[in-house]
Amino acid sequence: MADTAAREMLRAQGRKAYDAFAPRRSGTRHPLVATAMVLPLAALLVVVFGGWEAVVTQASSVGVMLGR
Template identity: 80%
Template structure:
């Protein structure tokens, strides 16, 4: 017989270790934290690749696709 019920997967072990060091389970990051992580990179990409007009155009296109 197999003893798989007593074994833990490497993924489960990683989650356990992550929580032991104060981490949160995946998928629970606050949206403002996510925005704070993304905005500096977005600003850099705007400066390097093209200006605000392209950002506004893309945002408008996404808004139309989402039905806003």
């Protein structure tokens, strides 16, 4: 049992050292990062399904809804 406690203490120390250098997660990502993640998939779907008019219509609708 003493071995287990010692190993756990070493693991906890290792996690603390790692956590000091790990980036913090805020739960949100920058809009440009989100756009960069979505655009390749959107382009693939447009090419596969040939729905350029549908994409333009939806983008226009979203723009109107956002007031732009």
